[in-house]
Amino acid sequence: MIRFSARGEYGLRMMMDLARRYGQGPQPLTEVARHEDLPAAYLEQLVGKLRRAGFVVSRQGAHGGYELARPPAEITVGDVLRVLEGPISPMVCATEGETDLLCERQVFCSASLVWERVRDSVAQALDSLTLADLVPPKAPMAPRTKTTGRTTAQA
Amino acid sequence: MIRFSARGEYGLRMMMDLARRYGQGPQPLTEVARHEDLPAAYLEQLVGKLRRAGFVVSRQGAHGGYELARPPAEITVGDVLRVLEGPISPMVCATEGETDLLCERQVFCSASLVWERVRDSVAQALDSLTLADLVPPKAPMAPRTKTTGRTTAQA
DNA sequence: CCTAAACCCGACTTATTTACTCGGATTTAG
DNA sequence: CTAAATCCGAGTAAATAAGTCGGGTTTAGG
Secondary structure, eight states: OOOOOHHHHHHHHHHHHHHHTTTSOOBOHHHHHHHHTOOHHHHHHHHHHHHHTTSEEEEOSTTOEEEESSOGGGOBHHHHHHHHHOSOOSSGGGOTTOSSOOOTTGGGOTHHHHHHHHHHHHHHHHHTOBHHHHSOOSOSSSOOHHHHOOOSOOO | OOOOOHHHHHHHHHHHHHHHTTTSOOBOHHHHHHHHTOOHHHHHHHHHHHHHTTSEEEEOSTTOEEEESSOGGGOBHHHHHHHHHOSOOSSGGGOTTOSSOOOTTGGGOTHHHHHHHHHHHHHHHHHTOBHHHHSOOSOSSSOOHHHHOOOSOOO
16 A cells, blocks of 8 residues: 555666766766666656756766756655655645645544644655665775675675 | 555545444444445445454344444554555565565665655554544534534534 | 767557446345 | 345446657767
């Protein structure tokens, strides 16, 4: 229940990939798609929304691509998911940012308490995480696996 | 984004209606449907699941109907919604109660942190509310609006 | 100038899910 | 015996999701 769609998943993974390469110039979408094993043509739709929302910038033409508009620490997961999936809304009558649109039974409908709680706790979870939290800046160029001790991939 | 379906909404409202009349014998589904203005034939599907899950009991035949299997305070919103909408699962790889089913990139996929956080905060929100919390036992038979001072409905 | 690599955009398609409805069988109080 | 109810599975229309496709525009480099 209460599932995010592929838009959110793919889009977030794309943004994480861009975060990993932040500061290295524009990344072509085909590269991102290859890294994450996602359909490039579909990512195009998603990145368009993110660009229009101001979270990524693009450069057209040869050697073009996409790049985060701000450092990863300044973009939250909530920012990304709201662009791709719309406002947090576990139920129509409990949509983020909409005070007006409520059904007429709302005044005495105690179920709305549930949806509002869910909405707020999801918002809290999403807004407290930035791309930087998800993409630890542990040696992106010089893989120094000694100090971290983390195996980044095995099998 | 991340929306409950009508199953969850209708089902919860139905359970709240049953909670309001708990202890008054079995309630026919047509009554519940009328109270909540919901399609009775659809509720039938939903209440079937709730009965098989042990949260309501039924009596067949004339003067039959449905009734909560336990007092409202002993049924959580999480109980009800899990029966109707399945386990909490903001993403396939972060489904409640499933430790095995994870995609092979999960080991190094930091996005899963997001889905797990969302899952756990939704679970916390749903499991901390019982039907009794939603259906205040304020004078169900004798509407004594004086002491409460609450306006239950004003345009 | 020319070309290839990329972004840009909207329309189309297909599969799945949702929100129901329908028909009919069974049970039971009066 | 009948009417009111639970039970059950199948069917169906509409919406949404998840992509695909075709073509246009921009730009670096030769």
